[in-house]
Amino acid sequence: MSKPPARAGRNLLSNWTGLFLGIVISFFLSPYVVNKLGDAYYGLWAVLMQFTGYLNLLDFGVREAVIRNASRANAKHAERKLNRVYSVSLGLYSVIGLLCVLASLIPAFGLEHWITVDPAKLREAQIAIVLSGATIGLSFVFNLYSGILAGFQRFDLTNTVTIPFQLIRAAAVVITLGAGYKIAALALVQLCVTIASGLTLVIMCHIQLRKFGMNLHLLGLPFRRTVALAKKLLGYSVQVLISNIGQRITFASDALIVATFLPVTAVTYYAIAGSLIDYFRNFAVSTVQIFNPMASHHHALRQQDRIRGTLLSSTTLVQVLGAPILLAYMIFGEQFIGLWMGERFADASGAVLLALGVGMLLSPAHHAMTAVLYGLGQPHIVARCRVAEAVANLSLSIILVQKMGLIGVALGTTIPHLLLTGLLLPWYACKASGLGFGEFYLKVVGRCVLVSTPFLIGALLLNHYVRFPNLAVLFLTIGALTAVHLLTFMLMYFGIDGLRKPGPRLNALLHGDFWNEGSEAAKKPAAA
Numbered sequence: 048m049s050k051p052p053a054r055a056g057r058n059l060l061s062n063w064t065g066l067f068l069g070i071v072i073s074f075f076l077s078p079y080v081v082n083k084l085g086d087a088y089y090g091l092w093a094v095l096m097q098f099t100g101y102l103n104l105l106d107f108g109v110r111e112a113v114i115r116n117a118s119r120a121n122a123k124h125a126e127r128k129l130n131r132v133y134s135v136s137l138g139l140y141s142v143i144g145l146l147c148v149l150a151s152l153i154p155a156f157g158l159e160h161w162i163t164v165d166p167a168k169l170r171e172a173q174i175a176i177v178l179s180g181a182t183i184g185l186s187f188v189f190n191l192y193s194g195i196l197a198g199f200q201r202f203d204l205t206n207t208v209t210i211p212f213q214l215i216r217a218a219a220v221v222i223t224l225g226a227g228y229k230i231a232a233l234a235l236v237q238l239c240v241t242i243a244s245g246l247t248l249v250i251m252c253h254i255q256l257r258k259f260g261m262n263l264h265l266l267g268l269p270f271r272r273t274v275a276l277a278k279k280l281l282g283y284s285v286q287v288l289i290s291n292i293g294q295r296i297t298f299a300s301d302a303l304i305v306a307t308f309l310p311v312t313a314v315t316y317y318a319i320a321g322s323l324i325d326y327f328r329n330f331a332v333s334t335v336q337i338f339n340p341m342a343s344h345h346h347a348l349r350q351q352d353r354i355r356g357t358l359l360s361s362t363t364l365v366q367v368l369g370a371p372i373l374l375a376y377m378i379f380g381e382q383f384i385g386l387w388m389g390e391r392f393a394d395a396s397g398a399v400l401l402a403l404g405v406g407m408l409l410s411p412a413h414h415a416m417t418a419v420l421y422g423l424g425q426p427h428i429v430a431r432c433r434v435a436e437a438v439a440n441l442s443l444s445i446i447l448v449q450k451m452g453l454i455g456v457a458l459g460t461t462i463p464h465l466l467l468t469g470l471l472l473p474w475y476a477c478k479a480s481g482l483g484f485g486e487f488y489l490k491v492v493g494r495c496v497l498v499s500t501p502f503l504i505g506a507l508l509l510n511h512y513v514r515f516p517n518l519a520v521l522f523l524t525i526g527a528l529t530a531v532h533l534l535t536f537m538l539m540y541f542g543i544d545g546l547r548k549p550g551p552r553l554n555a556l557l558h559g560d561f562w563n564e565g566s567e568a569a570k571k572p573a574a575a
Contacts, residue, residue, distance in 0.1 A: 054200055055337055055557040061206035062333040068210060070326065072217045080233075083224035088168065092230045095154075095176055102147050102183045104295075108287025109139055109187075110194040111339075111421055112280045117198025118343035118422070126261045129195075134266045135276045136191050144184030151180020171231045178234035182241045189245030192252040198340050199259060204251055212244035286426035290417075293433030297440045297464070298328070301456050304441075308448045317453055319388055320380075320400035327372055327407065328414075334365045335415040342422025351481050354423065356562040358480040361415035362491045364556065367536050369411035370499040371529040377404040378506040379521060386518045399457045406461030412491060413468035416476035428475045432467055439463035490562075498539055502532040 084092060113136050120129035155176040193205045219236045256263050268276070298321075305317050338361040345353040375383075381397030388396070417429050444459025451458065477484045505528050515521040540561075541552045555561040 054203060055341070056554065058200060058202035058337045059334065059557070061203040061210075062336065063330075065206045065210050065213070066329060066333045068213055072213060076217055076220065079221065080224065084229060088229050092175070092233065095172060095179065095230065102150060102180060104288065104291065105143050105147055105150070105183075106187055106190065106288075107143065107281065108284035108291065108426070109136060109143070109280060110190045110284075111287045111426065112136075112283040113191060113194035114198045114340055115283070115343045115422060115424060116280070117195045118200070118340035119198075119347040121199050121259065122344045122347040124260070127266075129261060130264055130266050131268060131272075131276060132280070133191070133195065133263060134268060135273055135280060136194075137188070137265065138273070139277060139280065140188045140191050144187050147184030147187065148177070148180050151177050151183075155180075171229060174231040175234040178231070178238050182234070182238045185238070185245060186241055189241070189248055192245075192248045195263070196248075196252055196255060197336070198343070199255065200337065200340050200344075201255055202337055204255060205248065208244055208248050208251055212240055212247075215243075216240045283424065283426060286430045287421070289430040290426060290433045293430065293437040296437035297433065297460065298325070300441060301444065301460060304444050304448055304456055304459075305453065308445075309452060313453055316392060316395040317399055317456065319384060319392055319396040320403055320457075323376060323380075323400060324403050324407065327369065327376070328410070330372065331365050331369055331411045331414040334368060334411075335361050335418045338415060339418040339422045342419045343424075344422075346423050353560075354419070354480050355482050356560060357422075358416065358419050358476060358482055359487075359490060359562045360556050361419060362412040362487070363495070365411040365415050366409070366491060366495045367498055370495060371502055371525070371532050373404055373407055373411075374499065374502055374506055375525045375528075377401050378503075378510050379515075379525065380404070382510065382515055383518070383521060386515065386521065395453060399453055402454055402457035402461055406457075406464040408465070409468035409473075409492070410464065413472050416472050420476055420479060423479055425479055428479070429472070432472050432475070435471075436463045436467045439466075494539060498536045499532065501535055502528045505531065 080092075113132065116132040117129060120126070120132070155173040196202070196205050216236065219240065220233065223232045223236055253263055301321060302314050302318060305314050338357055342354060342357050345357060377400070380400040381393050384396045384400070385393035420426065420429055440460055440463045442459075443462060444456045447455030447459045449455070473487055474484055476482075477487050506525075509524060509528075513524075515524070537546055537549060540556065541549060552561065
């Protein structure tokens with residue numbers, strides 16, 4: 048049985064690589080797709096993706112339940128328990144996958160009644176929807192195997208499969224559109240790539256589990272035991288689903304509110320800022336997801352000190368790493384948007400970005416808390432908090448948009464999110480992990496403020512006195528400030544000696560030993 052902390056750094060780097068590659072591919076591929084499809088086909092493709100995108104909610108959060116149970120099985124080397132979960136989960140995902148295909152038939156055959164479609168494009172659009180439904184359905188089945196690998200803390204292996212297939216998919220899209228094919232062919236490309244990458248993932252999962260001394264195979268369980276285990280898995284996963292719905296309402300409803308109460312052109316100004324916040328949130332999620340199975344592992348072995356250390360480490364890491372991105376958004380946002388999208392967007396979108404950025408000040412830590420609470424088997428806490436946030440968000444946004452316009456919608460998102468991330472969720476997460484609420488603010492928030500102070504002062508001065516001529520100069524400036532930020536972090540947490548040999552102490556921070564009293568790593572940092 049391998050120790051879970053051993054691959055934390057590799058997992059983290061592979062997650063970041065996959066995220067960065069996805070952003071780069073999207074950045075360069077999107078204009079090509081728009082130009083090749085044309086406005087009519089691309090608009091239709093975007094609408095179809097909205098329809099089928101909601102099918103992702105049919106996952107019901109089963110993958111999170113698989114991750115937790117796989118991690119606990121790994122901790123106790125319980126092969127039979129793992130295979131029970133595997134057998135029941137495969138049955139659940141098979142049913143869910145079939146439901147996805149059937150559900151895709153509804154928008155496919157009802158498409159002409161919902162939107163105006165050129166009859167010449169209708170059949171192709173219907174084929175594209177059904178193929179997309181099949182793609183999502185199959186991806187659920189393959190999610191089972193990525194969930195097992197995640198439970199065994201092998202995110203790096205999952206990324207080893209997905210990263211090359213991201214490039215293959217991009218190349219296939221370019222070739223397909225270059226040959227003159229349209230949206231049905233695009234949907235077929237997605238389906239074929241999903242099948243190929245999924246089968247590779249299945250093989251990888253079986254090989255890896257053998258290295259852990261386990262064999263993955265289906266078990267013939269009695270009906271009553273199957274139903275009981277399915278109820279247990281769904282009881283956990285439904286709470287994850289509720290949490291996901293709450294988060295979707297919180298961050299995906301703003302554009303609808305803007306379009307309802309303001310001219311539709313205002314959506315563009317809001318969406319520019321919102322897309323940047325989405326990138327930031329994706330970075331935070333990709334950073335903290337490695338701590339979910341880590342917390343499950345420690346929980347299974349009743350290692351309370353390590354659970355506490357995992358919460359401190361995860362919140363510290365993502366908060367410190369996210370600070371330069373968020374501060375750059377808030378301080379340089381207006382200049383950046385002016386250089387990126389054009390000066391006419393700078394004022395309005397920059398103001399929205401600043402307002403949303405304030406609300407995200409403690410959001411990185413809240414994603415880490417969510418991962419730890421999932422690992423501890425308490426997704427209901429996150430679900431309740433996010434439902435409350437979603438209700439408050441919708442209510443405030445509808446009230447404030449009528450009085451303050453775009454900024455009102457942004458504040459309607461910011462105020463509830465600050466309350467969730469600054470008070471509500473930290474209190475529950477600290478209680479669940481045995482960490483003091485004041486200790487969290489002192490060791491995580493307080494230190495992050497000190498670490499970020501040089502970046503903050505430098506950015507404010509530069510933004511006040513310098514007008515950047517282009518994006519390259521702005522990015523170089525932010526990069527230099529970020530280097531200072533990371534150096535300050537190393538000095539504060541590891542001391543002078545940590546600059547010479549940062550590896551062991553960074554590893555201790557990644558897996559939580561940094562905070563344990565009496566550990567070698569805890570004694571050496573100057574600021575510990």
